[in-house]
Amino acid sequence: MSATSQAILSSWSFDPKIGLGVVGSVVLYLRGWLILHRTSRSRFPVWRLLAFLGGAAALWLAIASPLDAFSGFSLSAHMVQHVLLLSVVPPMILLGSPLLPLLRGLPRKFARDGLGPFLVWPALRRIGSLITSPMICWIVMAVTLCAWHLPAAFELALRSPGWHKIEHACFLGAALLFWWPVIRPFPSRPQWPLWSVPVYLLAADLLNTALSAILTFSDRVLYPAYLEAPRLFGTTALSDQSCAGVIMWVPGSLVFLIPAALIAIQYLSPAHLLVRPLRPNQNSNLGSRRIPARSPALAAVSRFRPSEPRPAVLGGNLDLLSMPVVGPFLRAGSTRRFMQAMLFIIALAVIADGLFGPQLSSTNLAGVLPWTYWRAFVVVALLAAGNFFCMACPFMLFRELGRRLGLRQHSWPRALRSKWFGIALLVLFFWGYEVFGLWDKPIWTAWLIINYFLVALAVDALFHGASFCKYVCPIGQFQFVASLVSPLEVKVRALGVCASCKTHDCFRGNERQRGCEMGLHLPRKSGNLDCTFCLDCVRACPHDNVGIMPVAPGMDVVHDWQRSSVGRLSRRLDIAALALVCVFAAFANAAFMTAPVVAFSSNLAARLGLASSQPVTMALLLTALVFAPATLALSAAYVSRAAGQLPVTIRELLCRFSMALVPLGVAMWAGHFLFHLFAAWGSAWTTLRRAANNAGWHLARLPDREMSSPLLGADAMHVLQTVLLDSGLLLALYLAWRICLVYAPRGRNALRLFASWAGVAALLYAAGVWITLQPMEMRGLANTILPP
Numbered sequence: 001m002s003a004t005s006q007a008i009l010s011s012w013s014f015d016p017k018i019g020l021g022v023v024g025s026v027v028l029y030l031r032g033w034l035i036l037h038r039t040s041r042s043r044f045p046v047w048r049l050l051a052f053l054g055g056a057a058a059l060w061l062a063i064a065s066p067l068d069a070f071s072g073f074s075l076s077a078h079m080v081q082h083v084l085l086l087s088v089v090p091p092m093i094l095l096g097s098p099l100l101p102l103l104r105g106l107p108r109k110f111a112r113d114g115l116g117p118f119l120v121w122p123a124l125r126r127i128g129s130l131i132t133s134p135m136i137c138w139i140v141m142a143v144t145l146c147a148w149h150l151p152a153a154f155e156l157a158l159r160s161p162g163w164h165k166i167e168h169a170c171f172l173g174a175a176l177l178f179w180w181p182v183i184r185p186f187p188s189r190p191q192w193p194l195w196s197v198p199v200y201l202l203a204a205d206l207l208n209t210a211l212s213a214i215l216t217f218s219d220r221v222l223y224p225a226y227l228e229a230p231r232l233f234g235t236t237a238l239s240d241q242s243c244a245g246v247i248m249w250v251p252g253s254l255v256f257l258i259p260a261a262l263i264a265i266q267y268l269s270p271a272h273l274l275v276r277p278l279r280p281n282q283n284s285n286l287g288s289r290r291i292p293a294r295s296p297a298l299a300a301v302s303r304f305r306p307s308e309p310r311p312a313v314l315g316g317n318l319d320l321l322s323m324p325v326v327g328p329f330l331r332a333g334s335t336r337r338f339m340q341a342m343l344f345i346i347a348l349a350v351i352a353d354g355l356f357g358p359q360l361s362s363t364n365l366a367g368v369l370p371w372t373y374w375r376a377f378v379v380v381a382l383l384a385a386g387n388f389f390c391m392a393c394p395f396m397l398f399r400e401l402g403r404r405l406g407l408r409q410h411s412w413p414r415a416l417r418s419k420w421f422g423i424a425l426l427v428l429f430f431w432g433y434e435v436f437g438l439w440d441k442p443i444w445t446a447w448l449i450i451n452y453f454l455v456a457l458a459v460d461a462l463f464h465g466a467s468f469c470k471y472v473c474p475i476g477q478f479q480f481v482a483s484l485v486s487p488l489e490v491k492v493r494a495l496g497v498c499a500s501c502k503t504h505d506c507f508r509g510n511e512r513q514r515g516c517e518m519g520l521h522l523p524r525k526s527g528n529l530d531c532t533f534c535l536d537c538v539r540a541c542p543h544d545n546v547g548i549m550p551v552a553p554g555m556d557v558v559h560d561w562q563r564s565s566v567g568r569l570s571r572r573l574d575i576a577a578l579a580l581v582c583v584f585a586a587f588a589n590a591a592f593m594t595a596p597v598v599a600f601s602s603n604l605a606a607r608l609g610l611a612s613s614q615p616v617t618m619a620l621l622l623t624a625l626v627f628a629p630a631t632l633a634l635s636a637a638y639v640s641r642a643a644g645q646l647p648v649t650i651r652e653l654l655c656r657f658s659m660a661l662v663p664l665g666v667a668m669w670a671g672h673f674l675f676h677l678f679a680a681w682g683s684a685w686t687t688l689r690r691a692a693n694n695a696g697w698h699l700a701r702l703p704d705r706e707m708s709s710p711l712l713g714a715d716a717m718h719v720l721q722t723v724l725l726d727s728g729l730l731l732a733l734y735l736a737w738r739i740c741l742v743y744a745p746r747g748r749n750a751l752r753l754f755a756s757w758a759g760v761a762a763l764l765y766a767a768g769v770w771i772t773l774q775p776m777e778m779r780g781l782a783n784t785i786l787p788p
Contacts, residue, residue, distance in 0.1 A: 019064070025056065025102070026056050027105070028105030029098060029101045029105060030101075031105040032101035032102055032103065032105030033101040033105075035105075036100060037049075043186060044097070048096045052093055052096025052101075055090070055091075055096065056093070058084050059085075059093075059172075062084040062085050067080055067084075072158055072229060074229075074240055075215075075237075075240050075244040076240050076243045076244045079244040079248050080247060081168070085168055085171045085175060086145075086175045087175070089175070090176045090179045091182070094176065094183040097186040098185065099185060100187065129191070132180050133191055134192050137177040137180055145171075145211065151222055151224075154222075154223050155223060155224065155225055178204070181200065194263065197263045198263050201256045202726075205252075205726065206719075208248065208253060208256065209723070212246070212248040212252065212253075213718050213722075214245070215241055215244055215245030216245030216249060216718075216773065217718060222241065246773065249722070249769075250769055257730060261733050320547065320548035321548050331535065336391055336392070340394050340396060343392050344397055346369065350366045350446065350449060351449055353365035353446075353687075354367075354449075355443060357694070358442075359441070359443060363690055364442035365442075365687055366445040366446050367440065367687075370445060371439045371676075372676050372677060372684070375676075376674055379482065379673050379674075382483055385486065385487065385488050386490075386528065386548070387486065387528060387532060389479065390532035390534070391533040393476075393532070395452060395453055398457040398460075399457065405461055407461050409461075409462060409463055418471070419471070419477060419574035419575055419578045422472060422474055422476075422578070423577055423581055425472065426581060426582075427581055427585075430581075430585045434589070434617060456468050456473070465517045466517035469532055470518055470530060480578075481662060483528035484527060484529070484556060485554045485731065487551065487553055488550055489527065489550075490525075490528075490533060490535070490538070490546065491522070491525070491551075493545050493546065493547050497545045498522065498523040501542075501543065505541060506521070506522045506541045506546060507522070509536075509540055513540040516536055518565060519565040521564040522541075522546060524563065525564045525565075526556055526563045526564075528556070554660075554731050555738075557569065557659035557662070558735060560742070569655055569656060569659060570652045570655050570656050571652075572655060573651060573655055575659075576656075577658075579658050579661065579662050583664060584624060584628055584629040584665070585625055587624075587668055588621060588624035590668065590672040591767070592617070592620075592621070593777040594771055595774060595775040595776070595777075601617050601620065604616050633657075635756070636657065636759070639755075640653055640754075640755070640757060641653055643756070644744055644753035657739060657757045661732055661764070663729075663732045664761055665764075667728025667768075668728070668764075668768050671720070671721035671768070675776070678712045678717060681711045721772045725765055725768045725769060733758055740754045
């Protein structure tokens with residue numbers, strides 16, 4: 001046996017006081033549970049006993065295992081202790097509903113005569129109600145967590161065994177209070193409504209993320225005691241601190257996010273049984289047959305049922321087109337022409353500078369505006385509003401020019417009336433962007449834009465309708481998928497008005513205004529797929545019955561009804577493939593900018609005897625964009641079908657559940673693009689000033705420091721990226737769960753169906769977190785590498 005193994009095995013400790021306390025609590029609980037289980041099996045099932053025993057075992061592991069001995073040498077080991085005491089032990093103990101079992105486990109005479117008068121004391125009840133108030137619990141947890149992570153307090157706990165025990169006691173006590181409003185152990189009463197619990201947990205996750213980011217990205221050791229301690233396993237004090245931050249960050253966040261997602265699922269279900277605050281006179285006792293206030297996290301799984309399909313509309317009568325100023329502005333046809341003209345002028349400037357300006361990407365408009373600014377603004381607009389960049393698309397100006405040529409137009413070939421051609425172009429673009437470094441070749445970017453204009457001109461000059469937008473444009477395909485999580489949608493205001501309409505001008509058009517060239521009939525339109533926000537339907541409708549209204553992001557993919565021009569999502573393998581490409585490309589595009597992936601490609605090329613790493617990059621990208629999504633999605637569909645024992649095809653499951661991953665992909669795109677935007681936010685002005693000076697125009701100059709410093713610091717940027725990924729994961733899991741309930745209304749069957757797709761989402765989330773923690777190539781800033 002090695003010396004390290006001997007040291008680990010000999011590091012188990014036994015503190016008689018703590019050991020007897022844990023063992024005594026387990027004995028009392030077991031005795032009381034056996035009594036209550038015989039009289040009330042539904043309230044005290046076996047799983048509650050297992051939860052309590054698991055919590056006690058985790059507590060013993062945290063305080064008596066080698067973790068405690070190694071905590072003085074390794075911050076990572078110390079952090080594992082903290083995660084157990086804060087996020088594992090308390091919820092498991094509370095899931096056991098320990099109050100009544102511990103009380104019944106005491107000798108009857110002592111419980112009745114000794115504790116009975118004290119427990120019914122009104123002042124004690126008021127105190128208990130006060131200290132278990134969610135606001136008090138959250139504040140106690142936050143203060144405890146922050147105070148003990150201050151260097152002075154942390155050092156005190158490291159150097160004094162007594163204070164170390166007090167630190168652990170504070171963490172355990174504060175965490176029990178924190179999880180009390182979430183678990184709501186019987187017979188306690190919820191004080192806040194159910195919808196507040198996810199907010200409560202997300203607020204705690206933000207605090208945990210901030211502390212984790214400080215540990216992970218600090219460039220110095222925060223706790224000097226670890227500089228003096230012997231190093232284990234060849235690590236440095238700083239790398240050990242970063243590892244501790246990751247341990248606190250990822251598992252710590254999941255402990256908050258998973259119950260928040262489950263409770264949100266329960267609350268957002270129209271058929272859920274809400275756990276509402278009880279009035280003081282609503283008493284519940286052990287002998288009552290009334291259903292007890294259950295843990296919302298458990299009730300979310302066992303009581304959640306699907307609702308009847310219906311459009312998910314928010315905001316009541318809120319309509320963007322009915323608002324003053326905004327409504328008339330968007331309705332006017334000249335508004336779209338103005339927006340297109342502005343972007344057309346910018347495109348001309350980018351083309352000119354790309355062709356004739358300096359070929360250093362960080363100083364050329366073609367290297368800065370499309371790749372740093374435009375992509376970020378597109379994703380922000382999609383997340384904040386809708387597909388407004390399609391509305392302002394400058395390529396459509398050339399479409400109008402092509403139609404004025406008077407060429408004979410044809411119908412788009414039937415064999416190409418799907419998304420497969422657009423998917424091929426999109427994969428080719430993502431692949432070529434990395435392989436050929438389009439971002440670093442301004443002249444190539446200029447020619448790409450020129451060819452985009454020419455193809456748009458040719459396609460819409462030769463074919464009817466918006467064939468370029470619907471079947472060809474790779475940018476449009478990306479935005480159609482991303483707009484599934486947009487909060488706004490072009491919708492009819494009243495279906496009854498459409499039912500009595502005889503002309504259907506929104507679809508067919510009239511002598512003054514053309515209708516929807518994407519083939520979307522508004523009464524049967526659902527979601528933002530294939531909608532370019534051109535608002536031709538708004539201007540064509542004679543009844544003024546079309547608006548831009550808020551909707552629940554992503555909820556359209558839950559339902560599988562017949563959609564105008566799109567059909568049923570369960571039958572559209574091309575749309576599922578498009579969604580998967582957009583999702584996996586988000587992670588691949590960001591990963592190939594990180595130092596570890598760049599180094600891996602170079603090392604692999606060297607081992608294969610290749611002179612360049614480009615062939616390796618080509619193969620890895622093709623794997624990430626095509627083979628990885630196909631393999632993972634097919635495997636998840638096969639496993640979910642086998643586990644759920646459903647009489648549906650693997651193809652249908654793949655088509656349905658692939659759409660649920662879109663929020664996670666959009667979150668990764670947003671985090672990636674915003675990183676570039678905030679890091680190089682001043683580059684546009686610097687480049688524009690250079691281009692203007694070359695043209696003989698002299699623009700004002702701002703201080704160099706102001707323009708070169710990042711808009712957000714590294715820590716704040718990582719927090720923002722993590723919040724985006726957290727939100728994307730929660731929405732993806734929620735959508736997948738809702739789809740599961742369409743096929744398997746029973747919670748247990750739905751969980752079996754849900755597991756494989758939740759695994760895919762968790763894998764993507766973990767990859768996204770890992771990517772954001774790596775040093776990243778800062779394209780557009782002289783090709784530098786920014787540290788994590």
